[in-house]
Amino acid sequence: MRTFQPIVAIALLLVSFGSTLAGAKNAAGDERAIRDLDALWSNAAGAKDLDKTVAFYADDASMLPSNAPVAHGKDAIRAVWSQFMSMPGYAMSFAPTKVVVATSREMAYEIGTYQFTANDAQGKPSASPGKFVVVWGKRGGQWKVIADIFNPDK
Amino acid sequence: MRTFQPIVAIALLLVSFGSTLAGAKNAAGDERAIRDLDALWSNAAGAKDLDKTVAFYADDASMLPSNAPVAHGKDAIRAVWSQFMSMPGYAMSFAPTKVVVATSREMAYEIGTYQFTANDAQGKPSASPGKFVVVWGKRGGQWKVIADIFNPDK
DSSP: OOHHHHHHHHHHHHHHHHHHHHHHHHHHHHHHHHHHHHHHHHHHHHHTTTTHHTTTEEEEEEEOTTOOOOOOHHHHHHHHHHHHHHHHHHEEEEEEEEEETTTTTEEEEEEEEEEEEEETTTTTTTEEEEEEEEEEEEEETTTEEEEEEEEEEE | OOOOHHHHHHHHHHHHHHHHHHHHHHHHHHHHHHHHHHHHHHHHHHTTTTTHHHHEEEEEEEEEEESSSSSEEEHHHHHHHHHHHHHHTOEEEEEEEEEEEEEEEEESEEEEEEEEEEETTTTEEOOOOOEEEEEEEEETTTTEEEEEEEEEEE
């Protein structure tokens, strides 16, 4: 076996080096994929497309809205978004300030800001900007929202 | 080279299988480590130990408090905790409901609930329970808080 060892060692090194390079390259691709998904998600939410907005969540996702209990699973998450979208003067958009992908490329987190507007008691648009953290996870090769929490700045 | 190939393949399989097993075992250890840290962190926060509370954050951490802007870095995070701890009737504790560690074991997320109490305008204790998401990252082999966001239930 002694003569095989260098060959095995070299093979392992090459595989390790290659997978590290590939991992770094693909992690950048994953960040790009998440940023692209986030833009589509924001567009869907802004367009009051309830089905499309909810489709970005994993089946086992948790949404943690301000001033409301945790929403577990798509039905509960759908109810929260439905309530938001039915508010008079509803307008919504959001975008990341940071996306970081785990080197294992099956978990990532995003920090971002949102612009939310709804009419006040006098029927005038009232902006309530805020911030959020979204945890993304891979489900069947596709990035999905696993946890979604947000709060207002003021 | 043809005769070496099965040996190389078996070696790679063994290394791969071994590291998968070790990864799964150690990921459980990481979850335990994070839960232990979380308990110590909650104790420090409850005891108004400002230095110890802030020590759980990474230098580049972000804290996203409700009704306030994002706090980047330890000085800004310290200022937020200092403000909380100086509130009359301050009491705080928190605990995880879920901790998930990435298979690469350098990123994890935690979902949990907190109990926060402070005196109201009449000087009577007013409880404001809530929920949070914390993203953990490994810094120099040690788990540190990378992102910390929370909001009230009501």
